[in-house]
Amino acid sequence: MDSGPRRRPVQATVCSFARGLICVAGRVRNSAIHNKRDSLDLCVERPAKNYSPMTMGQHEPGVPLPFHKYCPYDGALLGCMTEHGHPRPICSQCGYIDYQNPRPAVAVIVCNDAHQLLLARRAAEPRKGHWDIPGGFMEAHESAEQAARREIAEETGLTISDLQYLGSLPDVYGPQGVPTINLCFLARVADQTPQASDDAAELAWFDCDRLPEEMAFAHQAIMLRWACGRLKRTEL
Incomplete structure (x- = not known):
């Protein structure tokens, strides 16, 4: 005799709910990053124009130096953002920032x-x-x-x-x-x-x-x- 709908264990329900929250949070974050992507100017493969070592700090204004072209974590193409007044290469997928340390x-x-x-x-x-x-x-x-x-x-x-x-x-x-x-x-x-x-x-x-x-x-x-x-x- 059928005893009615089976109840899922509480632990399994909690785990499933947690996975759902993580998934939603990831989608929200990725959506926010993708919304900014249109305003991110690609900064890779753009070496300094008319570079002169005799001028301190000479490189194309507002363009970080292209140490890397792709994100080391997910392989996505790096774009540009401004953080604390400094241009930074940033991954448009995961948000990784490639700091240009001297x-x-x-x-x-x-x-x-x-x-x-x-x-x-x-x-x-x-x-x-x-x-x-x-x-x-x-x-x-x-x-x-x-x-x-x-x-x-x-x-x-x-x-x-x-x-x-x-x-x-x-x-x-x-x-x-x-x-x-x-x-x-x-x-x-x-x-x-x-x-x-x-x-x-x-x-x-x-x-x-x-x-x-x-x-x-x-x-x-x-x-x-x-x-x-x-x-x-x-x-x-």
């Missing part, structure tokens, strides 16, 4: 006993042939001081111990205008002869009043002024 680099201004500064002429792009402050990008799990000593050893063959931190400046690097944050150090050497590596076409010592008129990157002219000012104060 890449840390070090610049080491080496001076000798005559208070001359050591510069390297770049042997490769970007800015091939321009004078450059020895340095480079930091490696993972490396401190700024470790990176400074490593870069100087690699590019000039010099061994430095004492480092004086001068400050940091933002800039951009390469044709894509990758944002960088450059940490500047002053190092003094004596009784050492620098040897140019493959990265440098040549190395040369410069007096503070005879520095090159144009450096490889905009922030470097400012850093050289810092170093010359520090050296001048130590002479007093």
Whole structure:
């Protein structure tokens, strides 16, 4: 004999209801994102126009730098949005934001006993042939001081111990205008002869009043002024 409609267990009913809420919430969120999609200008594959490394922060206004083209979570094409006044690449499907954090680099201004500064002429792009402050990008799990000593050893063959931190400046690097944050150090050497590596076409010592008129990157002219000012104060 039929005893009437079977009742579903309470636990199964609750689970089903919860799944329904999650599904509805997901649809509402996706709908909101899709509604904004029409106002999101695609920012991928749009490198800086007329990029000039000599102009700090030079890239197409309002366009984030295209580190990624697709969302790493769902593969959707990234679009653009503005958050706290900054343009950000955002996934139109899941809302993932690809923050354009700067890449840390070090610049080491080496001076000798005559208070001359050591510069390297770049042997490769970007800015091939321009004078450059020895340095480079930091490696993972490396401190700024470790990176400074490593870069100087690699590019000039010099061994430095004492480092004086001068400050940091933002800039951009390469044709894509990758944002960088450059940490500047002053190092003094004596009784050492620098040897140019493959990265440098040549190395040369410069007096503070005879520095090159144009450096490889905009922030470097400012850093050289810092170093010359520090050296001048130590002479007093």
